[in-house]
Amino acid sequence: MDINKKNRTELKAYFNVNDIPTEKEFADFIDAGINQAEDNIIKEQGSPLAIQAEGGDVGTQEILDLYTSFGNNNPNWSFNLNPRVKSEDPNSSQSGFNIKDATGESRLFIKSGDGSIGVGTIDPESKLTIRGNNDASLLSVIDTTGQHTKILEITQKEGVSIKGSLNVDGDFTSKNIKAVAANQDLGNDAASDEKVPSQKAVKAYVDTRLPKGLISMWSGIDIPRGWGLCDGTNNTPNLSGKFIVGLDKNKKDYNKIGNTGGAETVKLKEAELPSHTHLDKGHGHSIIDPGHNHNNGSFNRLVTQTGNNTHKGTDSRNDKGKEFDLRNSQIIKENKTGISIVQDKANLEQTGGNMPHENRPPYYVLAYIMKL
Incomplete structure (x- = not known):
């Protein structure tokens, strides 16, 4: 800042004995002092120093500049009234007292009316706003x-x-709490009711109790967060429509996690049928025939009738057609005759529809879910 003023020693030299000061010297003397009317500074008896701000009613009004040296172009600190939130907009003035630094940035602002304070801002949003x-x-x-x-x-x-x-006297509400005690043992019986474990501690606790890969049955509709449906996606096994069998290292079918097998229906092979016997109670033929002989011992010939009348005197009968043809008779053999029964096996008819049968126990459907 250019200061074209005389100091006190220079001004005193204008008024040496027998010297008559010139008009310019009188002007320098007058300009060296503060004029209450022109410089907007008033000091009345019994009242503090009063300073009137420079500038119009609209926009920033400057009051006081503080310099570490007048050789500097800009003041180190400045006091003003009604600073502008937007320097190019005169209507954005904020009514209040402002202190700014050499860069022109506000460092402290006190708003008129409600007394809100802005640190680093001239637009406080609360009683104290720090930017x-x-x-x-x-x-x-x-x-x-x-x-x-x-x-x-x-x-x-x-x-x-x-x-x-x-120390909080009342309710404490937070959307997120980050605790220092990352190694807090939540499973300890001596766990405190006052300490808050960290997210890491909570996760470690849950992961040890519900480790990744744990499979559980679920009856809800929406799968809980952090879990996945065991349908073959998200690195889960596909357990859709499956029963689970426990691992058994001594059995080939069950000695490795991930083995699958079984069938919903089974069609039995002949070799898979249990040993059994088909019983046929059978039936009996009852015939009473002791046998007989057509030769009674007295007669041993079989004759036929000729159809001619018998000659009278031949026998006591004289009927027509009763004459015997003795020339064509045959000897009756003495062999005994009867009925013989031959035993044989009974044939059983084939039955069955050759269809598979249900191979499942009674079931109730739940969803298998896995901890991801």
Whole structure:
């Protein structure tokens, strides 16, 4: 800043004994002082120093600039009233008191009316609004020791950090809690009711109790998060419509996880039928025939009738057609005759439909799900 003013020693030299100051020297003398009317500074008796801001009612009004050296082009700090949120928009002025640095950035703003404070912003959104970036803490509270240990720190990247205990008198609600105790043993009988385990500790606890690959039966409709339906996808075994058999290293069919087998229906082979006997109670033929002989011992010839009348005197009968033809008679053999029964096996008729049969026990359908 260019200061074309005379210092006190130079001004005093204008008024040496017998010297008559010139008009310019009088002008320098007058300009060297503060004029209450032109410089907007008033100091009345019994009242504090009063400064009137420069500028119109609309837009920023400058009050005071502070320099480490007047040789600098810009002040190190400036006080102003009603700064603009948008420098190019005069209607964006915020009514209040503002302190800005050499870069022109607001460092502290107090809003008129509600007294809201903005740190790093002239547009506070609450009673205290702090605007910053990842380069530094937004807010720090330090102790009184020489180490200046931070008790409370707020950063954009890390959030709120509290060194020490936090006592909350009332309900505590959080969408996400990150605990320091990552190795907290949730399964310990002496687990505390006051400590909050970390997400890692909770996951470790769940994973040890419900490890990845655990298969369970599920009766719900929606598969729970972190689980998958055992349908052959997502690296799950396909257990659709399957029973599960326990691993048995001593049996070929069951000695390896993932073996499959069995059938819903079975058609038995002859070799698979149990040994059995078909019984035929049979039946009996009852015939009473002791046999007989056509030769009674007195007569042994078989004759036929001729159909002619018998000659009278031949016998006591004289009927027509009763004459015997003795010339054509035959001797009756003495062999005995009768009935013989021959035994034979009975044939059983084939039956059955040659169809497979149901091979499943009574069942109830549930879904197999696996921990992913």
